[in-house]
Amino acid sequence: MSTARRRRRTINSNIVDVSVESDEDAVDSCPLLGEEEASRNDNQTLRICDVRRVDNGAPGTKKNFVQRIRSRKNRLVQRVLVACRLAEPSRDLAFKSEQVGNKAVMEQLSAIRYSLVAHSQSIVNMSTALCCFTGNSSRSLHDDSVDVLANVAAEGHKIREHSLVFSNLVEKSVLAKIDRRMTEFEHIDSLIAERAKLVLEADYAKRKLLLEQQHGKANRIADRKHALEAAQLDCERATRVIADQLSFVQPKQDTEFLELFREYALLVAQFFTRGAKLVEDTAISQ
Incomplete structure (x- = not known):
């Protein structure tokens, strides 16, 4: 028994x-x-x-x-x-996975930004080439055609001016939004990295407290308890800040890419609409 x-x-x-x-x-x-x-x-x-009640002696x-x-x-x-x-x-695992996800989103945003800059620059280059072509053509023809092509050259300059305005609008609206989003993700990434350092400091303070408890020094134990509580409060504060930032940033991720492309497509459509109107006005005036 x-x-x-x-x-x-x-x-x-x-x-x-x-x-x-x-x-x-x-x-x-x-x-x-x-x-x-x-x-x-x-x-x-x-x-x-x-x-606050961890390691109570x-x-x-x-x-x-x-x-x-x-x-x-x-x-x-x-x-x-x-x-x-x-x-x-745990929050440690959640924040680590969030870091990986944020890096992937930043890479996508960077690729989108590069593509939009290249496309908008190609439109400016095309308008500049059209302006140079019309200007050279007006100087190489006879006098009776100079006035007509001079107007074409003037319209070419206007199209180039519109392309520069288009490029500035893209930079101030779409690209600026992408830059702000990337800054937000970089800020969250830095907060998570800083919290990881605070976690290490809290672990260090906990180990030091255990050592002092083994030696049985009352005055040192009180100091180590205070240091542990301060480290854990700093870590808690960092955790709350990250949680608030994520609650603000995450809801935007589902639709932001589509909204960026729609806004850019609208600017491109407005640019070509204005260019077509200039050509149409020139044809009517002739």
């Missing part, structure tokens, strides 16, 4: 250890304050502790080999659950 009781106690203690370690592995490296109550209301297995125990194996297994299980959309990823 004693042997059976010991086995039951061992099994129960192992189950408790696995549940605790799975909770520790699922926690973000820098959770937001006050999310413990929200997670309880959602009835999820993912628990986020209040960072209880000395931590070093994980043995079996515990490390279990923690790795729990992390693997958590990844599988996230991949199957049965669990929410």
